Amino acid sequence: MAKNSLEKFIERVRQIWGPLTSEVAAGCCQQLEELVQAPSTEEWLAALHRDAPAYNELYRDPAHGFVLLAHTEHTGLYRPPHDHGRGWVIYAIQQGEIEMGTYARIEAPDGSVKLVKRDSTLVRPGQVHVYLPGDIHDTRCISGPALLFRFTERDLQKEDKEERRVTRYVERDGGWTLGAP
Numbered sequence: 001m002a003k004n005s006l007e008k009f010i011e012r013v014r015q016i017w018g019p020l021t022s023e024v025a026a027g028c029c030q031q032l033e034e035l036v037q038a039p040s041t042e043e044w045l046a047a048l049h050r051d052a053p054a055y056n057e058l059y060r061d062p063a064h065g066f067v068l069l070a071h072t073e074h075t076g077l078y079r080p081p082h083d084h085g086r087g088w089v090i091y092a093i094q095q096g097e098i099e100m101g102t103y104a105r106i107e108a109p110d111g112s113v114k115l116v117k118r119d120s121t122l123v124r125p126g127q128v129h130v131y132l133p134g135d136i137h138d139t140r141c142i143s144g145p146a147l148l149f150r151f152t153e154r155d156l157q158k159e160d161k162e163e164r165r166v167t168r169y170v171e172r173d174g175g176w177t178l179g180a181p
């Protein structure tokens with residue numbers, strides 16, 4: 001039986017997989033760019049459009065540990081600045097538009113932390129965006145319902161809840177800073 005776009009994506013990512021390098025990141029980006037072009041007649045994609053799940057794990061690799069998630073986001077959904085610990089992540093937009101901002105973490109001599117916004121990009125259907133380990137970013141759905149694929153190098157829930165390496169920032173006095181530990 002002919003493979004669908006999701007199966008081809010998995011097969012190709014497994015072929016190029018290895019420790020993070022520019023080539024591995026670029027190769028995964030390329031595969032995601034192809035994945036978001038999949039015809040919506042393919043059943044797995046039709047189901048995502050029909051059911052519009054907020055969170056859906058499409059694939060988890062038993063050997064390498066990478067995970068592919070799908071998220072449906074409504075207009076206005078905002079995810080405040082955070083990093084992904086040791087993990088790297090690629091976001092790919094299949095439908096809708098999401099604004100993605102990046103930040104630098106600046107520490108004052110007294111040890112206080114604030115974020116400074118570097119830039120913001122409107123990511124449209126067919127486009128992908130990479131966040132390397134430690135990159136701090138936020139996302140806001142500008143035009144929904146958006147269908148976002150989130151390809152993560154490792155299980156980020158584990159990185160967050162068990163390893164406690166994910167950092168989230170909170171708004172205080174008009175800026176972003178560290179929340180209570």
Ligand SMILES: [Fe+2]
Nearest residue numbers: 082084089137
């Ligand atoms: Fe993120």
